[in-house]
Amino acid sequence: MSETTEKKKVILSAIQPSGTITLGNYLGALRNWVKLQDEYNCIFAVADLHAITVRQEPKTFRQNILNAYALLLACGIDTDKSPVFIQSHVPTHAELAWILNCYTQFGELSRMTQFKDKSQKHSDNVNAGLFTYPVLMAADILLYQADMVPVGADQKQHLEIARKIAERFNGIYGTTFKIPEPYIAKVGARVMSLQDPTKKMSKSDENVNSWVAVLDKPDVIMKKFKRAVTDSEAVVRVGEGKDGINNLIGIMSAVTGKTAEEIETEFEGKGYGDFKTAVGEAVIETVKPIQNRFNDLLNNKDYLVEKYRSGAEFALKISSRTLDKAMKKIGFIAR
Ligand code: TRP
Numbered sequence: 001m002s003e004t005t006e007k008k009k010v011i012l013s014a015i016q017p018s019g020t021i022t023l024g025n026y027l028g029a030l031r032n033w034v035k036l037q038d039e040y041n042c043i044f045a046v047a048d049l050h051a052i053t054v055r056q057e058p059k060t061f062r063q064n065i066l067n068a069y070a071l072l073l074a075c076g077i078d079t080d081k082s083p084v085f086i087q088s089h090v091p092t093h094a095e096l097a098w099i100l101n102c103y104t105q106f107g108e109l110s111r112m113t114q115f116k117d118k119s120q121k122h123s124d125n126v127n128a129g130l131f132t133y134p135v136l137m138a139a140d141i142l143l144y145q146a147d148m149v150p151v152g153a154d155q156k157q158h159l160e161i162a163r164k165i166a167e168r169f170n171g172i173y174g175t176t177f178k179i180p181e182p183y184i185a186k187v188g189a190r191v192m193s194l195q196d197p198t199k200k201m202s203k204s205d206e207n208v209n210s211w212v213a214v215l216d217k218p219d220v221i222m223k224k225f226k227r228a229v230t231d232s233e234a235v236v237r238v239g240e241g242k243d244g245i246n247n248l249i250g251i252m253s254a255v256t257g258k259t260a261e262e263i264e265t266e267f268e269g270k271g272y273g274d275f276k277t278a279v280g281e282a283v284i285e286t287v288k289p290i291q292n293r294f295n296d297l298l299n300n301k302d303y304l305v306e307k308y309r310s311g312a313e314f315a316l317k318i319s320s321r322t323l324d325k326a327m328k329k330i331g332f333i334a335r
Pocket of ligand 1: 012013014015016047050136137140141149155
């Protein structure tokens with residue numbers, strides 16, 4: 001077998017079309033996905049079905065889905081290497097999710113920390129979709145016989161339940177689904193809030209100065225970095241109790257490729273003001289080409305449509321094989 005035809009492992013991941021991709025999402029996840037494309041068979045999706053567990057305004061939702069799709073490509077996902085599709089365009093996801101619901105226990109889902117958090121946050125709309133959300137995610141993963149799923153800490157429990165559901169199903173019917181492993185990035189930047197650097201950067205943070213979006217305008221990015229919380233030592237070095245500076249050094253290192261030591265040396269004798277400006281500039285340089293490409297893509301709607309259609313076509317073909325196999329095992333009559 002030549003190297004190119006050798007079976008590469010399958011990696012699957014998805015993002016929700018939430019309207020904002022933060023610098024944390026980019027440096028911690030998306031940027032790594034781009035690097036995985038050569039080594040693995042990657043499949044990426046915009047998880048729009050997951051997004052309606054909270055109420056969406058139709059016009060905004062539609063735009064957010066397209067934006068998320070375009071942003072994946074703008075960040076460097078290459079559809080020639082990795083199919084990218086929109087979850088709702090591929091009906092097998094909802095179908096397998098229903099089936100897997102019947103192999104998932106109420107008790108298991110009740111113990112999901114994200115469900116508990118979200119039902120507290122949206123106590124006026126604790127819908128069944130919010131509850132079975134992890135089952136839909138399991139379907140996303142299992143349909144493609146994914147070997148690995150790159151997951152952040154917040155999604156780890158969801159991957160665990162996907163594994164459990166797959167094992168249970170395989171236990172009853174014989175091997176049907178590949179049991180997915182978490183993919184832990186070798187180098188993944190953990191970007192913290194600019195306002196409370198003990199917390200992870202999150203777009204759901206009420207304080208908009210705590211996060212930077214990949215699509216934020218340069219002056220907004222600069223303003224947010226200038227306001228970043230630091231400490232009173234006024235020395236640019238990594239240290240205990242210097243969460244703010246540690247975070248800024250981490251971001252600087254992630255966007256420039258320089259080590260923390262190199263950054264410390266570079267900013268020896270300089271104040272935090274200079275350093276914050278430099279980090280802001282470096283981040284702006286990093287996101288500028290992404291923003292340009294994003295704008296080009298949105299101005300070329302036909303191209304996007306062509307891409308998401310062919311992505312869905314491919315996804316349907318692959319996922320149907322798994323769905324058919326599972327349905328046959330259960331005893332459904334072939335369509
Ligand atoms: N639940 C994930 C999130 O909110 C998104 C997601 C949906 C996903 N389906 C997936 C991630 C499958 C990995 C694999 O971030």
